[in-house]
Amino acid sequence: MDDDIRLGLVLPTGHAQWGAGAGPRALIDFAVRAEELGFDSLWAGDTLLRPVLEPLALLGALAVRTERITLGTAALLPAFRRPVQSAQALASIDQLSGGRLVVAVGAGFPNRSEREYAASEVPWQRRFARLDDTVELWRHLWTASGPSDFHGKVLHFDDLPEPLAPHRPGGPPLWLGGATPAALERAGRRYDGWLPYPPDPARYAPGLAAVRASATGAGRDPAAITPALYTTLLVTPDVASGRAALDAYCRAGYGLPLEVVETIQLLVAGPVEHIADVLRGYLSAGVTHLVCRLGAPDLPGQAGQLERIAELLPVLRGSG
Template sequence: MDDEMRVGVVLPTGAAQWDGAGGPRGLIGFGARAEEFGFDSLWAGDTLLKPMLDPLALLGALAARTERVTLGTAALLPAFRRPVQTARALASLDLLSAGRLVVTVGAGFPNRSEREYAVSEVPWERRFGRLDETVALWRRLWTATGPSDFHGKVLHFDDLPQGLAPHRPGGPPVWLGGATPAALARTGRLYDGWLPYPPDHRDYRPGLADVRAAATGAGREAAAITPALYCTVLVTPGREGGREGLDAFCRATYGVPLEVAETIQCLVAGPAEEVARRLRAYSAAGARHLVCRLGVADARGQAEQLERLAGLLPVLRGLG
């Protein structure tokens, strides 16, 4: 991993965000404009709790429309999908994008994702073990040169057919979202990147230190794990309106006020210099890939924020 700061943008995949943006196909143009503006990556989220485009379908469309940007999930919840079929879907996407895929995965959120697991006919219990074994199974299918088997504590397959080999040997990088002590340890042992969303930059450095210590303890190179940050960003023309705008976004997205959301995740608002100052603190703590969700819910606001954030790219890249 080099020390350059990379900056990506989360695609507004919710059905409520398409109005005025040319419908869902407008997201393909949105992603293409982000690449033209100079962003390094495009990301798509995953939930069954609201109508939104499937992240793999959207990234597949963007693989054909873009040439340079990394295409990522932030985050994919593998429990919603059959693991063997998902391995092939991800390998296909990596092939179609010529090796530009990054797969961030997660296990969901307590008091929120249990319903998603239920409709996916997957038990909520042992979800972390299921997640880790699913990723291990993907890697087996991506690298096996013939039929194989897989036997974990949760997943068991006696006769796996040979899987589709991705563009990159070994498959696309797989990152983990989360910052609990267990998640930090698992990231260091098993994953290729870390994508947390801590509301306080002072929590990032010790978290990254724990990830790297776990990697070293597992015999891995600590520098092989990409340190990233998921943040919601709202760039305002002046000093007024930033918190009010984020409050409206949080209420529309989560049904909670900003005062609640900002205790859980990283939310940054204000004029360009204030946004840069806040993100500089995370960079100083070690973050090297910013995954920026635009903090507005409507299509016009998304387009405006994309352009404003693009204007900050030279400054943000200088944070590395």
């Protein structure tokens, strides 16, 4: 493997994950420690279905407490926020961080996210067109030099005021989650990165090929799209105990056993070398940025995993 591999960490933002005696401010120290250990990126999820820290608020706090590490959303659901205001919030984080923001977005999950859309007073119908319009509106605002108009398929604005420009010219990179044929096509045509979570590396390579083919068809450079992977990891003494721990994690978080969840997304537990062996299959399929959620139930448990997960990067790069 090579130095292009990046290792990111999904932050445990849920109220239930803070653990007894811990609080949300402990996440700041957790994130700073991750930067000290050499992680390349920090990521915050987005949901209205359980009590969690609002991801943009958290990333704003991290922007002024960290120095070099990339800050990202994995994944932001833009429909939950008014699009002009969210463009300003994202530009603000990019300014505060000195251009370290990456925005991965999604449109939600059928039979799950309809309730979140209703709470946001946004129709579930045409959610993908709304998502595409939102990111195009952001790009429009991030490059506008004065008042302007915007008219998409769903969103329409006249006389938009002059916006705040991000630190990075053109704005933060925009990634797309999802692996349906439509998502692959849209990722190649519109986005700067692709963040799926397939449970088998054999599914990753053809998906990435489809993304790159779509980019080529749209006249874009396919090599400019970051191939990423969202995964859940847990370092344990052996695979059997790790699978038992992940089963408890899945039952607590999803109400489903590991055997069901692992048919949908990638979860790996065991010694560092075992985890590395699994991830090498995805790196061979084209992944360059690993976005890792830690499969421990609370912040103290995840803090104990930090040093162990940090051992992955030199192993994957062939220097460990």
